[in-house]
Amino acid sequence: MGRIVYVHGQFIAEEEARIGLFDRGFLFGDAVYEVTAVINGRMIDNDLHLARLQRSVNELAIPLPLPLEEIAAVQAELMARNDLRDGTIYLHVSRGEADRDFFYSEALAPRLVGFTQAKTLTGTRAQQNGISVDLADDPRWQRRDIKTAMLLGQVMAKQTARSRGFDDVWMVEAGLVTEGASATAHLITADGRILTRAASRTTLPGCTQRALARLCETEGLQIEERAFTPEEAQDAAEAFQTSASSLVMPVVKIGGRTVGDGKPGPMTRRLQALYLEAAGVPS
Structure with a gap:
């Protein structure tokens, strides 16, 4: 059975x-x-x-x-x-x-x-080494804040990204990154600020994103909610994405360009540890 x-x-x-x-x-x-x-x-x-x-x-x-x-x-x-x-x-x-x-x-x-x-959610090779994400035009409808079962746009984008040799994909609309196909996109600037888009109809309000934001507030880490361009993402000091199934996932390559030194950065590692500690996962 x-x-x-x-x-x-x-x-x-x-x-x-x-x-x-x-x-x-x-x-x-x-x-x-x-x-x-x-x-x-x-x-x-x-x-x-x-x-x-x-x-x-x-x-x-x-x-x-x-x-x-x-x-x-x-x-x-x-x-x-x-x-x-x-x-x-x-x-x-x-x-x-x-x-x-x-x-x-x-x-x-x-x-x-x-x-x-x-499935195994913690200690995976992807979380240890980071993933690559493609960049693709966002084909979805205008109410992305509702978590509907209409996922064909995401399916097509992910499948195309995989065929191009990427692990995942971030969506782009009007020259700005909206979000990952099944995750929330985040950047870390050279001065340690965490960038992510503010809640709106453009993106799904991420639960892991919200939980992590609470932890950042407790730790005194600065989160700036604003949109960013693909070029800004590629030039960031670090990048990561969050979701229920990937938790805090380092992103080390965006659209063919290496982020930072191509390895998960210290701030991303700190955020991973904070989230897992809050989830009760032993280090």
């Missing part, structure tokens, strides 16, 4: 899981999702992820299928049933099922799906 997944109120074997043909998430991408990291059997920043889930469904006028505390209980049960120690928990909320029509009824019952993915 494979994993136990959660589908519409039931914990069942993944082989038995079914999504309806007329689910609006399938037909229209009318759905939102969240991914929470699990390290040493503990959910990381889950309060931030559930709050973002609530915000996303509110922006699309999708009712939550369960109260947040019950969704957290579903996550905990998925961890227990799958004996998940390290990996991620994926949640997906669609508006519901109805015959295909652009217009939807407010009476639709939202659908909740959840599953776990076991």
Whole structure:
């Protein structure tokens, strides 16, 4: 038997899981999702992820299928049933099922799906050595602040970047970096300031980004929220990206140009250590 997944109120074997043909998430991408990291059997920043889930469904006028505390209980049960120690928990909320029509009824019952993915999140080769990111025009819609399941633009950008020999990709719009295809982009200046874009409809508000910002405030580290150009990124002293599944990931090459000396820098290493310490990961 494979994993136990959660589908519409039931914990069942993944082989038995079914999504309806007329689910609006399938037909229209009318759905939102969240991914929470699990390290040493503990959910990381889950309060931030559930709050973002609530915000996303509110922006699309999708009712939550369960109260947040019950969704957290579903996550905990998925961890227990799958004996998940390290990996991620994926949640997906669609508006519901109805015959295909652009217009939807407010009476639709939202659908909740959840599953776990076991994977190593800490101490990976990428986190030790850093990654390369390509630069690509941002093809996505204008409400990137909503964590929708419409990810085709990101899929295409990541696939193209990989075919070009890069590990990941940062998006560019109007001459400015927006964000990574599945991560928040950050720079570190020569004088030690941490640059990242301010919250807006242009980018997704990152949960790992917010958690790290809290730690930086405690440590007295300066964060400047503003947009930056690809050239500024390539000339930065250091660069990194954050996400639930990659945590604090050093970026050592951007668009074919080496960042700094081509190795994860001291500030990035400090931020990695701060985040892992806060997550309860032994050094």
